Amino acid sequence: MTAKVITVTSGKGGVGKTTAVANLATALAMDGKRVVCIDGDIGLRNLDVVMGLENRIVYDLVDVIEGRCKLKQAMIRDKHLPDLYLIPAAQTRDKNAVSPSDMVRICNDLRPDTDFVIVDSPAGIERGFRNAIAAADSVLVVTNPEVSAVRDADRVVGLLEAEEKGPPSLIINRLNPNLVKNNDMLSAEDVLDLLGIRLIGIVPEDENVIIGSNRGAPTVGDAKSRAGQAFRNIAKRLQGEEVPFMDLAPQSGLWNAIQRFAGRK
Amino acid sequence: MGFFSRKRSATSAKERLQLVLVHDRTDLTPGQLDELKDDLLKAISKYIEIDPEAVRIELEKDGREQRLVADIPLKHMPRHRAG
Numbered sequence: 650m651t652a653k654v655i656t657v658t659s660g661k662g663g664v665g666k667t668t669a670v671a672n673l674a675t676a677l678a679m680d681g682k683r684v685v686c687i688d689g690d691i692g693l694r695n696l697d698v699v700m701g702l703e704n705r706i707v708y709d710l711v712d713v714i715e716g717r718c719k720l721k722q723a724m725i726r727d728k729h730l731p732d733l734y735l736i737p738a739a740q741t742r743d744k745n746a747v748s749p750s751d752m753v754r755i756c757n758d759l760r761p762d763t764d765f766v767i768v769d770s771p772a773g774i775e776r777g778f779r780n781a782i783a784a785a786d787s788v789l790v791v792t793n794p795e796v797s798a799v800r801d802a803d804r805v806v807g808l809l810e811a812e813e814k815g816p817p818s819l820i821i822n823r824l825n826p827n828l829v830k831n832n833d834m835l836s837a838e839d840v841l842d843l844l845g846i847r848l849i850g851i852v853p854e855d856e857n858v859i860i861g862s863n864r865g866a867p868t869v870g871d872a873k874s875r876a877g878q879a880f881r882n883i884a885k886r887l888q889g890e891e892v893p894f895m896d897l898a899p900q901s902g903l904w905n906a907i908q909r910f911a912g913r914k
Numbered sequence: 915m916g917f918f919s920r921k922r923s924a925t926s927a928k929e930r931l932q933l934v935l936v937h938d939r940t941d942l943t944p945g946q947l948d949e950l951k952d953d954l955l956k957a958i959s960k961y962i963e964i965d966p967e968a969v970r971i972e973l974e975k976d977g978r979e980q981r982l983v984a985d986i987p988l989k990h991m992p993r994h995r996a997g
Contacts, residue, residue, distance in 0.1 A: 795927075796927050796930065796931055796934075799931055800931065800935065803935050803939070804938060806978070807939060816978075831922065832922035832923075833922055833923045833924055834923075834924055835924050836924070839924065839927075839928050843928065843931050843932065843935060845975075845978040846978070
């Protein structure tokens with residue numbers, strides 16, 4: 650095994666990077682891959698709660714870097730998937746406790762017996778972002794179909810090109826097919842046309858994502874969730890499979906009409 | 915604006931982003947682009963007469979490539995009579 654290191658980044662905060670990392674890592678592990686995710690958001694750790702592992706943390710990334718523990722000791726095993734691990738961020742330190750070369754070293758140590766290392770980048774384009782992309786073999790940029798998120802994604806794509814880490818692949822997260830249909834939300838085609846990079850997945854807005862993070866159980870585990878399906882498809886594409894894009898046309902029909910009538914939509 | 919004439923918001927989002935991204939990528943403000951146009955026109959006018967009203971100079975985007983596109987019509991001038 651020689652792991653592929655994939656960094657998930659976005660520029661803007663709150664577009665769903667951590668959700669994407671938790672879901673993609675879980676989906677890859679469900680496919681039988683050995684996966685380690687690293688929370689790169691030093692001081693604002695969150696991947697642990699989204700994955701439901703917050704009570705199991707003993708050591709963190711900075712403990713590894715500063716030699717207080719072995720790499721294996723900081724790897725927290727998932728509750729359900731034996732080949733899924735998390736290396737949590739330090740909560741009481743800042744991003745300067747980690748350097749790009751530390752990240753390269755840790756990822757290289759993980760490579761021999763791992764299939765995928767997934768790095769969750771902090772928002773922004775400063776030190777934490779540089780750390781997160783340092784070891785990346787490929788980068789996924791997450792955006793929402795919204796002006797501020799697309800603008801920041803474009804900046805990040807430019808910086809990745811300058812760092813010769815590009816071209817990244819794009820995840821369009823939280824697309825609302827009804828708004829797109831009414832031409833009140835940028836469509837996936839609009840966003841792709843603006844950013845000019847390759848698309849790897851479109852994740853529809855789905856309340857199951859919030860329910861999943863409330864429970865600490867990523868949505869990919871829910872067979873019925875549309876967002877879960879979208880993330881499972883992206884995980885397949887990361888493994889080199891060709892998977893057709895989901896049909897995201899608004900669901901019409903009687904049930905939808907009843908829900909609208911009942912004020913649920 | 916009436917209900918029927920209202921431009922849907924996704925259209926303005928796309929148009930606004932197209933402009934913003936071009937300026938972000940080139941690190942050129944709209945003001946600087948105007949200065950560039952003026953300088954360009956001044957330089958060209960030293961050699962040939964142009965019609966400033968019909969000039970069109972814009973930054974355009976093609977995938978992730980940027981280009982400055984100029985369409986500068988020359989003023990129609992009667993030919994000098996020989997002799």
